Amino acid sequence: MKIDEKLALDAFKTDRESHILINHDICRSRCTTRHCLTICPGHLYTFNEEKNEIVVEHAGCLECGTCMIACTEGAITWSYPKGDFGVQYRYG
Amino acid sequence: MDRIDVVIVGAGLAGLSCAWVLSGHGLQVIVVERGDFAGSKNVTGGRLYLKPINAMGSEMLDGAPFERKVVRERWSLLGSANSVSIDHTSDRFRNEDHSYTVLRARLDRWLSERLMARGVFVIPKYRVDDLLWENGAVAGIRAGAEEIPAHVVVAADGVLSFMGRKAGLLPPLSPKAYAVGMKEVLELPEEKINDRFNVGDGEGVAHLFLGDVTKGVFGGGFLYTNRDTLSLGVVAGIGAMMGRVPALDASTLLEMFKERYELRRLLDGAKTVEYSAHVIPEAGYDGIGKLCGNGILLAGDAAGLALNMGVTVRGMEFAIASGMTAAEAIVEAKASGDYSEKGLTRYGERLRESFVLKDLEASRRVPGYLDNDSFFSYYPETFPGLVEKMMWFDENPKGSPGKTLWKELRSSGMLSVKRLIELYRIRNI
Numbered sequence: 001m002k003i004d005e006k007l008a009l010d011a012f013k014t015d016r017e018s019h020i021l022i023n024h025d026i027c028r029s030r031c032t033t034r035h036c037l038t039i040c041p042g043h044l045y046t047f048n049e050e051k052n053e054i055v056v057e058h059a060g061c062l063e064c065g066t067c068m069i070a071c072t073e074g075a076i077t078w079s080y081p082k083g084d085f086g087v088q089y090r091y092g
Numbered sequence: 093m094d095r096i097d098v099v100i101v102g103a104g105l106a107g108l109s110c111a112w113v114l115s116g117h118g119l120q121v122i123v124v125e126r127g128d129f130a131g132s133k134n135v136t137g138g139r140l141y142l143k144p145i146n147a148m149g150s151e152m153l154d155g156a157p158f159e160r161k162v163v164r165e166r167w168s169l170l171g172s173a174n175s176v177s178i179d180h181t182s183d184r185f186r187n188e189d190h191s192y193t194v195l196r197a198r199l200d201r202w203l204s205e206r207l208m209a210r211g212v213f214v215i216p217k218y219r220v221d222d223l224l225w226e227n228g229a230v231a232g233i234r235a236g237a238e239e240i241p242a243h244v245v246v247a248a249d250g251v252l253s254f255m256g257r258k259a260g261l262l263p264p265l266s267p268k269a270y271a272v273g274m275k276e277v278l279e280l281p282e283e284k285i286n287d288r289f290n291v292g293d294g295e296g297v298a299h300l301f302l303g304d305v306t307k308g309v310f311g312g313g314f315l316y317t318n319r320d321t322l323s324l325g326v327v328a329g330i331g332a333m334m335g336r337v338p339a340l341d342a343s344t345l346l347e348m349f350k351e352r353y354e355l356r357r358l359l360d361g362a363k364t365v366e367y368s369a370h371v372i373p374e375a376g377y378d379g380i381g382k383l384c385g386n387g388i389l390l391a392g393d394a395a396g397l398a399l400n401m402g403v404t405v406r407g408m409e410f411a412i413a414s415g416m417t418a419a420e421a422i423v424e425a426k427a428s429g430d431y432s433e434k435g436l437t438r439y440g441e442r443l444r445e446s447f448v449l450k451d452l453e454a455s456r457r458v459p460g461y462l463d464n465d466s467f468f469s470y471y472p473e474t475f476p477g478l479v480e481k482m483m484w485f486d487e488n489p490k491g492s493p494g495k496t497l498w499k500e501l502r503s504s505g506m507l508s509v510k511r512l513i514e515l516y517r518i519r520n521i
Binding site for chain 1: 126127128131132133134135136195196197198200216217218219235251252254265266267270272274276277321323330333334339340341342343344347350364365366367368369370371
C-alpha cells in the first residue's frame with residue numbers, strides 16, 4: 001500500500017495556511033543531511049530541484065512533530081494546526 | 093481579573109483524569125482540546141495497564157469502552173529471513189483485569205462525555221497559543237484573542253508540550269530522547285481475530301517484535317488485537333534513524349513489516365482503515381521535565397512520563413495517575429491559597445511515592461542499555477539462526493545435539509567476552 005493511499009484513509013480538515021514553515025536560507029546554508037525527506041511518517045517532504053528548495057505538503061500532516069525534532073538546524077517552524085483543522089483520528 | 097480555579101490544556105487521559113478528580117472536589121475546571129473531540133488527535137499502540145491505577149482510577153473507568161483484555165503476551169525476534177517467538181498465557185492473565193487494548197479516539201471521547209455529564213466544560217477545536225503571566229507566575233491561557241485566566245494551568249498537552257516549553261519547564265526537543273510510532277488500524281471480523289490469535293471473545297493479544305522490523309535501528313514493531321480491528325505499527329528512535337547509513341524512509345518501515353511471512357496470514361483480508369503517527373518519549377526517568385512551576389503543572393506525556401522496557405511499553409497509566417495526582421496537589425494548594433511552585437510541590441512528592449516515579453526510576457538504566465544495536469540486530473539475527481541450525485536436518489551427518497549447540501553458540505559469538513559482559517550487566521538495569 002502506497003503512503004498516499006494510506007493518508008487518503010484519514011479524515012483531514014485542511015487549513016489554507018500551512019502550520020509548517022521552512023526557512024530555506026537555513027536549509028541551503030547549513031543543512032547537509034535533509035533528514036526531513038526520510039523521517040516524515042507521511043513522506044510529505046520533497047526536494048524541488050528547480051527551485052532548489054524543500055517543499056512540504058502540510059495537508060497530509062499527521063501532526064506527530066517528528067520533522068521538527070529531526071531538523072536540528074532549526075529550519076522548520078512547526079505549530080499545531082489551528083482549532084478545527086488538521087487530522088481527525090477516528091480510531092487512534 | 094476574574095479567575096477560574098484550573099484550566100487544563102489537552103483532553104487526553106492525563107487532562108481528563110485531572111479534571112475528574114478536580115470536579116469531584118468541587119473546583120471550577122475547564123478542559124480545552126484542539127481536536128474536534130477528545131481523542132481525535134491522540135494515538136496509542138496500545139494497551140492500558142489497569143492494575144497500577146486500580147485504587148485511584150477504577151470508578152472513573154467503570155464502563156469504559158476497552159477493546160480486549162490481554163491474555164496473551166507474545167514477543168518475536170525477527171531476523172532478516174527467520175524468527176523466534178515466545179507466547180505466554182496464564183490463568184492469572186485470563187482471570188484478572190490486568191491490561192486492556194484500547195483505541196484513543198473511543199476511550200478519550202467516552203471519558204470526556206462522562207466528564208461533561210458531571211458538569212465539566214470540555215471545549216473542543218480550541219488550540220492554545222500562549223500562557224498568561226502575572227508577577228512571574230502562569231495565570232491562564234490565551235487562544236487567539238480569547239483569554240482564560242486561571243489560578244493553575246495543567247499542561248496535559250502531550251509529548252511535544254508547547255505549554256511546558258513556554259513555561260520553561262522542559263528542555264529543547266532532542267532527537268535522541270524521542271521515537272516516532274507509525275500505526276495502521278486494520279478491520280477484521282471479531283471471530284476471525286479470535287481464531288487467528290487463539291483467544292476467546294473479549295480476549296486479546298499484545299505482540300511485540302524486535303529486529304528486522306526496524307532494520308537494525310532502535311525500536312520495534314507491535315500488534316495489538318482490538319475488538320474488531322488490529323493495531324499494527326512500528327516505532328523507531330528518531331536519533332537512531334537520523335544516524336543510520338544509508339538513510340531509511342520511515343514511511344516504508346510499516347509496509348515492509350506487513351510483508352513479513354510472520355504477519356501475512358494474520359493480516360490476510362484485513363482492511364486498513366486508518367494510518368496515524370505519533371512521537372513517544374524514550375528517555376525514561378532522566379527525560380522527565382520539571383513537574384511544576386508557579387501556577388503550572390505538567391502531566392502525562394507532557395512531563396515525559398513514559399517507559400519503554402523493550403518487552404513492554406507504558407504511558408497511559410502514568411498519564412492517568414499523574415493527572416489525578418496533579419489534581420490532588422491543586423486541591424491542597426487551593427486550601428492553602430498558595431499556587432506557587434512551592435505550593436504545588438506536593439505533586440512531585442506524591443508522584444515519587446507512587447508507582448509512577450518509582451517504576452520509572454527503577455528502570456532508569458534501561459534506555460541506556462537499549463541504546464545498543466545488539467538488541468536490534470545481533471540478537472534478532474543470532475537467536476533465530478541458532479534455532480534454524482539446530483532444527484535443520486539433511487543428508488549431511490549432524491553431530492550430537494549438545495555438540496551442535498555448543499559449536500553454534502561459539503561460532504555465533506554468543507560466548508564472546510562482549511556478550512558475556514552484556515549478560516553480566518543485566519543485573520545493573
